[in-house]
Amino acid sequence: MQIDLTHPVFQGAIPIMKQIEAAGFEAYFVGGAVRDALLGLPPHDVDIASSAYPAEIKQIFKKTVDTGIQHGTVMVLAHGAGYEVTTFRTESGYQDFRRPDHVTFVRSLKEDLRRRDFTVNALAVRHDGTVIDLFDGLTDLAERRLRAVGDPHARFHEDALRMMRAVRFQSQLGFAIEPATLDAITDNAALLAHISVERVASEFTRLMQGRDRNAGLANFIATGLYAHAPRLADHLAGLQALAQLSDTQIEDPAVAWTLLAHLTHEPVRPLMKAWKQANAMSDLVAAATTLLAALPEADAWQLYTAGQDAVDVAVAAAALCAPAIDGAAVEAAYAALPLHHKDELTVTGADLIAAGFTPGPVLGRTLHRLETAVVAGTLPNDRPALLAAAQA
Numbered sequence: 001m002q003i004d005l006t007h008p009v010f011q012g013a014i015p016i017m018k019q020i021e022a023a024g025f026e027a028y029f030v031g032g033a034v035r036d037a038l039l040g041l042p043p044h045d046v047d048i049a050s051s052a053y054p055a056e057i058k059q060i061f062k063k064t065v066d067t068g069i070q071h072g073t074v075m076v077l078a079h080g081a082g083y084e085v086t087t088f089r090t091e092s093g094y095q096d097f098r099r100p101d102h103v104t105f106v107r108s109l110k111e112d113l114r115r116r117d118f119t120v121n122a123l124a125v126r127h128d129g130t131v132i133d134l135f136d137g138l139t140d141l142a143e144r145r146l147r148a149v150g151d152p153h154a155r156f157h158e159d160a161l162r163m164m165r166a167v168r169f170q171s172q173l174g175f176a177i178e179p180a181t182l183d184a185i186t187d188n189a190a191l192l193a194h195i196s197v198e199r200v201a202s203e204f205t206r207l208m209q210g211r212d213r214n215a216g217l218a219n220f221i222a223t224g225l226y227a228h229a230p231r232l233a234d235h236l237a238g239l240q241a242l243a244q245l246s247d248t249q250i251e252d253p254a255v256a257w258t259l260l261a262h263l264t265h266e267p268v269r270p271l272m273k274a275w276k277q278a279n280a281m282s283d284l285v286a287a288a289t290t291l292l293a294a295l296p297e298a299d300a301w302q303l304y305t306a307g308q309d310a311v312d313v314a315v316a317a318a319a320l321c322a323p324a325i326d327g328a329a330v331e332a333a334y335a336a337l338p339l340h341h342k343d344e345l346t347v348t349g350a351d352l353i354a355a356g357f358t359p360g361p362v363l364g365r366t367l368h369r370l371e372t373a374v375v376a377g378t379l380p381n382d383r384p385a386l387l388a389a390a391q392a
C-alpha cells in the first residue's frame with residue numbers, strides 16, 4: 001500500500017526523514033496526518049517517529065529545539081519550519097489511569113505503534129509512501145471503524161482519556177466504534193473521573209464540533225461516560241435532547257456550550273467553571289443562553305445587554321434547538337437597535353456634571369435611565385433631548 005505524500009506538509013518533512021535514515025536510523029510519518037491523508041483529508045500537523053534517540057537526532061541536525069525532550073520529542077528546524085521528531089517509545093505504569101509513570105525509548109517501530117490508541121492511529125508511512133500496517137488499521141479505516149489497539153479493556157485502564165478520544169473521533173470522522181471497544185468503554189467509563197477536566201473538555205468540545213455529533217453524543221450517553229463528566233450526571237434527558245438536534249455542524253464552541261446549558265438547564269457560570277472554561281467564554285455563553293431562553297420574544301433591552309457576539313451565538317444555537325425561530329429577524333432586530341453600546345450615548349457623566357449634577361448614585365441612575373429609554377426607543381439618542389430628560 002502506497003500513500004500520496006505530495007501535500008506540502010509531508011514534502012517539507014521528507015528531506016529530514018531521509019537524513020535520519022542516512023544516519024542509520026528509521027523514520028516514519030505517524031498519527032493523525034497519516035490517517036487523515038488516507039481518508040483524503042488535508043493533514044494539519046505531521047508527526048515523525050524515529051528509532052533515533054533524542055541525543056542522536058540532535059547530533060544529526062544542527063538546529064533543534066527541545067520541545068518535549070522528556071517524552072522523546074525534539075523539534076528539527078529546517079527551511080523556516082519546525083518538524084517534531086519523537087523517538088519510538090513504550091509506556092508503562094499508568095497507576096493513576098492517565099499518563100504513564102515511565103516512558104522508555106525503544107528501537108522498534110512495532111513497540112511504538114502498539115502503545116497507540118486506535119488501529120487507524122497506529123499506521124506508519126515511510127518517506128517513499130509505503131504504509132506499514134501492523135494492527136490492521138487499513139481494514140478498519142476502509143470500514144470506517146475505531147478499534148483499540150490490543151485489549152481495549154487494558155488500554156482504557158491505562159489511559160481513560162482514550163475513551164473520550166473514541167467518541168470524539170467517532171464524531172469527527174464519522175466512524176463507528178467496534179463493539180468490543182465500545183463495551184470496554186462502558187465497563188471503564190467511571191475511570192474518566194481520573195482525567196483532568198481540561199483534557200476531557202477539549203475532547204468534548206471537539207466531539208460537539210464534529211460532523212457526526214449525534215452519533216458521538218449517543219455513545220457518550222450510552223457508555224455512561226457522561227455521568228463522569230462535570231455536572232452532567234443528572235442530565236440524561238437534556239443530553240438525549242442534545243443528541244437529537246439537527247445534524248448541522250457546529251463551528252463555534254460557544255454554540256456547543258450554549259446548547260448544553262440550554263438543554264440541561266444547568267446554571268451557566270457554575271457549569272462553565274466546572275468545565276474549567278475561560279471567563280470570556282463563560283460570559284459569552286451566559287449572555288447567549290439568557291437570550292436564547294427569551295427568543296423569539298426578546299425585547300430591545302435583552303438584545304442590547306446580550307451584545308452582537310451573544311446574539312450571533314444564540315441565533316446559531318436556536319437554528320439547531322428551535323428552528324422555528326427566525327434568526328435573520330433576530331439579527332435584524334439587534335442591528336436596528338438605536339444604541340449598541342453605552343459609549344454611543346450622546347450624553348456622558350461629564351456632560352451631566354457640567355449641567356449641574358454632582359457625581360454619585362443619582363448621576364449613575366440618571367445615566368442608566370437615559371440608556372434604557374434610548375434602547376427602548378422612547379427617547380432619541382440626541383444630546384439636547386437627553387440633557388432635557390436628565391433634568392426632568
Ligand code: ATP
Pocket residue numbers: 030031032033047115116117118121122159161162
Ligand atoms: P488530531 O491531531 O486530529 O487530534 P491525532 O490522531 O493526530 O488527531 P494527537 O492527539 O495529535 O491525535 O496524537 C497523535 C497520535 O498519538 C495519535 O494518532 C495516536 O497514535 C497517539 N496518541 C495520542 N494520544 C494518545 C493516547 N491518549 N493514547 C494512545 N495513543 C495516543
Ligand code: MG
Pocket residue numbers: 031032033045
Ligand atoms: Mg495530531
